[in-house]
Amino acid sequence: MAAVCDQGDPRVPAGGGAVNLPGDGGVISRWTEHLAGQDTVEIGQRLPPHSPDCAGCGPRNPAGLDLQVVRTATGVEAVHRFSDAQVGAPGIAHGGAVALAFDDLFGFALNTVGSLAVTRSLTIEYHAPFRLHRPYTFSAQVAQREGRRLLLHADAWDDAGQKAGSAAATFVVVDPGHFAAGAEQGMGRGD
Numbered sequence: 001m002a003a004v005c006d007q008g009d010p011r012v013p014a015g016g017g018a019v020n021l022p023g024d025g026g027v028i029s030r031w032t033e034h035l036a037g038q039d040t041v042e043i044g045q046r047l048p049p050h051s052p053d054c055a056g057c058g059p060r061n062p063a064g065l066d067l068q069v070v071r072t073a074t075g076v077e078a079v080h081r082f083s084d085a086q087v088g089a090p091g092i093a094h095g096g097a098v099a100l101a102f103d104d105l106f107g108f109a110l111n112t113v114g115s116l117a118v119t120r121s122l123t124i125e126y127h128a129p130f131r132l133h134r135p136y137t138f139s140a141q142v143a144q145r146e147g148r149r150l151l152l153h154a155d156a157w158d159d160a161g162q163k164a165g166s167a168a169a170t171f172v173v174v175d176p177g178h179f180a181a182g183a184e185q186g187m188g189r190g191d
């Protein structure tokens, strides 16, 4: 397996705070500051949400998962219970909601390598139904870097230790300007 990414990707400005996209509420500049290691999160500590309104982790999004993610020695981890709002078949979380959890967790795994990147492909293996209201432990890490491509892997286990799902993704490193068009249209309410 190739080496995991080095810190300080050239696409992430060293002075992350200098990034200023009108209308983004400071979200992108906070990401870049964070990814540039200007507010280091220790192993075992919680990582800040991508934004207050993020569908995966934003505490202000009533339709979101409100994932709470901690840094681990090898990547990131979240314990999550799907709610009635994420139901698919009776009593079972919708597969799209499970994919959202994996994708968002991958977004947090970027913190371990210091690169701003977006999902290019995402593959989920559903090993068993994700039951509503039951705790699942999601764990993700960046496995490999090939040029601009980051290859990520994640697993999710139920509270009996059975694997319920796994995911693989390719993220592609981008510069902050990638988000400019969306920011102009307003990314959430900002703060």
Ligand SMILES: CCCCCCCC(=O)SCCNC(=O)CCNC(=O)[C@H](O)C(C)(C)COP(=O)(O)OP(=O)(O)OC[C@H]1O[C@@H](n2cnc3c(N)ncnc32)[C@H](O)[C@@H]1OP(=O)(O)O
Pocket (backbone or CB within 6 Å): 031, 050, 103, 104, 106, 107, 108, 110, 116, 117, 118, 119, 120, 121, 146, 147, 148, 149, 170, 172, 174
């Ligand atoms: C801080 C982050 C928060 C994260 C929140 C959770 C994650 C998200 O929700 S991200 C949002 C969803 N994703 C998106 O919106 C992305 C939409 N897609 C895009 O914008 C573009 O396709 C983008 C930027 C990914 C790539 O476009 P572009 O810059 O033109 O790159 P492109 O030349 O096509 O490919 C770049 C590299 O990736 C490779 N690549 C492309 N697709 C794949 C693939 N499916 N598998 C493997 N490699 C691939 C290419 O071969 C190329 O490699 P190399 O540089 O070695 O030649």
